[in-house]
Amino acid sequence: MLTNEEQKECIQEIFKCIFMNDFVKLQELFSKYDIRTDILDEHGMTPLQHAAYKGNEQIVRWLLSKGADVNSGKHKYQYTALHFAALSGNPIVCSLLLSAGAKSEATNSVGRTASQMGAFVGNHNCVSVISNYVPVDEVMRYTFPDSVDSEPKLPPVLGPLVHKFIMMTNIHPVKVAMEIPPVFLADDNASKIYKVLNIMCEEEIKKQLEKNEVMAFKYHYLAAILIEIAKYHDFKGDKQSEPKEHFIKKILKSEVYLEQFLKDCIRMFPHRDCTIFRQMVASLTKGKESMSALNVILVMIGNRRSMGVDSFGEERVCGTCAENNASKKCAKCKAVQYCDRECQRIHWFVHKKECNREANSGNNQTMVDSAHVAESLSALGVK
Ligand SMILES: [Zn+2]
Ligand SMILES: [Zn+2]
Numbered sequence: 001m002l003t004n005e006e007q008k009e010c011i012q013e014i015f016k017c018i019f020m021n022d023f024v025k026l027q028e029l030f031s032k033y034d035i036r037t038d039i040l041d042e043h044g045m046t047p048l049q050h051a052a053y054k055g056n057e058q059i060v061r062w063l064l065s066k067g068a069d070v071n072s073g074k075h076k077y078q079y080t081a082l083h084f085a086a087l088s089g090n091p092i093v094c095s096l097l098l099s100a101g102a103k104s105e106a107t108n109s110v111g112r113t114a115s116q117m118g119a120f121v122g123n124h125n126c127v128s129v130i131s132n133y134v135p136v137d138e139v140m141r142y143t144f145p146d147s148v149d150s151e152p153k154l155p156p157v158l159g160p161l162v163h164k165f166i167m168m169t170n171i172h173p174v175k176v177a178m179e180i181p182p183v184f185l186a187d188d189n190a191s192k193i194y195k196v197l198n199i200m201c202e203e204e205i206k207k208q209l210e211k212n213e214v215m216a217f218k219y220h221y222l223a224a225i226l227i228e229i230a231k232y233h234d235f236k237g238d239k240q241s242e243p244k245e246h247f248i249k250k251i252l253k254s255e256v257y258l259e260q261f262l263k264d265c266i267r268m269f270p271h272r273d274c275t276i277f278r279q280m281v282a283s284l285t286k287g288k289e290s291m292s293a294l295n296v297i298l299v300m301i302g303n304r305r306s307m308g309v310d311s312f313g314e315e316r317v318c319g320t321c322a323e324n325n326a327s328k329k330c331a332k333c334k335a336v337q338y339c340d341r342e343c344q345r346i347h348w349f350v351h352k353k354e355c356n357r358e359a360n361s362g363n364n365q366t367m368v369d370s371a372h373v374a375e376s377l378s379a380l381g382v383k
Contacts, residue, residue, distance in 0.1 A: 002033060011039050018050040023058050030066070037068040044074040052081040052097065055088030060096050070100045077109040079117075082130070086118030091129040091169075094118075098133045105210065125324075128169035128303045134215070139163040142196045154196050158183065162193055166200075166222060171302040172322035173251055173258065173294075176225050177244050178342075185243060190230035197223035205271050213276040217269060218301055224265045245346065252320065252350050262293035276300065298322070320347040330355060 002010065010033050017026040029035065038046055048068040051059040060081075064070065070081055082102040085093040094114075098104065107113055118126040139162050142154040154162065161181050168179055184190055197219045204216035225247075232243035251258045266280050280300055283291045291299070298304040318326035319336040320343040330336045330344065333355045338344040 007033075010035065011041075014039070014047060015041050015050055018047055018054060018056070018059060021054060021056055021059070023056075023062070026059065027062070037063055037066050038072060040074055043076045045079075046072045046074070046081070048072070049075065049079070049081045049084050052093055053084035053088055055085070055090030055093050057090065057092050057096065060085075060093050064096065064100045070097055070102045071106065073106070078106075079108050080106045080114065082106070082114040083108055083112075083117050086114040086123060086126045086130065087121055089121075089123040089126060091125045094126050094129045095133065098130065099136070104130050104133065124303065125169070129167075131214070131303060132167050132169050132218075134163065134166055136160070136163050138200070139166070139196075142199070153199070154192055155189070158189060158193065162196065166197070166219065169303065170321070170323050171218065171221065172298065173225055173262070174248050174346075175321040175323060176222060177229060177248050177251075178321060180226060180229065180244060184226060185230055185233050190226055190233070194223045194227045194230075197226075201271075205274065213271075213274045214301055216271065216274070217276055217280075220269050221265055221297065221301065224268070228261070248320075248346055249349065252347060259293050262297060266293060266296070318343050319351070320344070 010029060014026060014029050014035065017023075017029065030037075037048065040046060041050070046068065048060065048063045048070065049072065051063055073080060080102065082094065082097050082104060083106075085097055102114075104114060108117070112120070115127050115130040118124075118130065136159075139154070140159045143152050143156040143159040145152045161183065165179060165181075165184075168176065184193060201216045201219040201223075204212055204219065229243050229247045232246045251261075263284070266277075266284070269277055271277060280296050283296045283300070284293060316326050316337055317324060318339045320338060323339050323343075326337040326339045326343070328338045328340060328344065330338070330351065335354075336347070336351060338347065
């Protein structure tokens with residue numbers, strides 16, 4: 001047994017370990033002295049809240065596995081672990097807490113949710129994760145049959161994949177297509193998922209409390225992309241490329257096609273008295289100040305701040321899928337950025353013309369050294 005004094009010291013030591021990200025020592029302390037996970041510091045903060053604030057995935061995961069209370073509300077200013085995670089800037093920690101049952105609607109003493117605090121400090125990736133979070137049960141319930149002899153609406157193997165799919169935060173159509181797992185296009189899975197997404201959209205709109213119109217539209221939108229891609233799957237025969245790639249290339253090649261596809265998607269949204277629907281239509285029809293359908297969707301549904309063409313280069317956005325923090329550049333012109341080789345490969349058929357122009361424009365390099373060209377092409381698998 002520890003004396004009161006020793007216990008106090010040990011608790012202080014634990015908070016210090018979390019502050020220092022010392023996972024090994026933390027585990028030692030917990031097992032040696034049989035400490036509970038709901039101990040509090042002088043501000044009423046739990047170890048889990050401290051670890052969330054540090055954005056330490058490993059410690060958060062471990063504390064959760066030890067049964068730490070994800071919704072502990074004893075902090076002086078009523079911050080929850082999720083509030084701290086949103087402030088930390090680590091979206092994975094946010095999603096760990098949400099999966100463990102963190103309540104995203106909990107507010108602190110000044111009435112702010114975790115998502116609002118995250119936005120306040122500019123952690124938009126955390127905000128996206130929180131606002132796109134859906135409890136897994138909301139999908140898994142479609143994997144059980146409604147009655148004894150009926151088939152479930154969704155084959156059970158698809159449940160977790162559909163759950164992951166609907167929570168994706170970058171909803172640029174290219175990215176959505178890329179994230180569709182091959183099994184979605186096997187058998188008649190696409191039409192099953194399409195139906196379930198439409199039901200989920202309907203159910204979301206019908207909710208009395210905490211109705212999320214943005215998610216409702218997102219279900220509709222993801223369903224529209226999936227079924228469009230599945231269409232290309234059906235007419236095989238000619239030398240048709242893989243259906244996802246076919247769709248992606250159509251989008252990259254023609255802004256007109258993309259715009260039409262997205263406008264149709266907005267127009268087909270069945271819940272016309274929704275605020276979100278009216279706002280989207282208003283933004284599309286402002287005359288000279290109209291936004292493109294892509295921007296309307298990325299800003300209003302996808303949580304992007306601005307998606308002006310000008311911001312692409314500055315924000316290091318991938319030229320193919322619009323993912324943030326694209327770290328690779330086209331080796332030849334250095335004017336476009338990509339997530340990885342796959343994004344560069346898919347983009348090459350439209351980029352190659354521009355690439356030569358950019359590379360020869362003198363804005364970048366007047367001398368394009370041949371090593372760069374070779375590197376660029378070999379990255380694309382072109383000999
Ligand atoms: Zn990309
Ligand atoms: Zn280039």
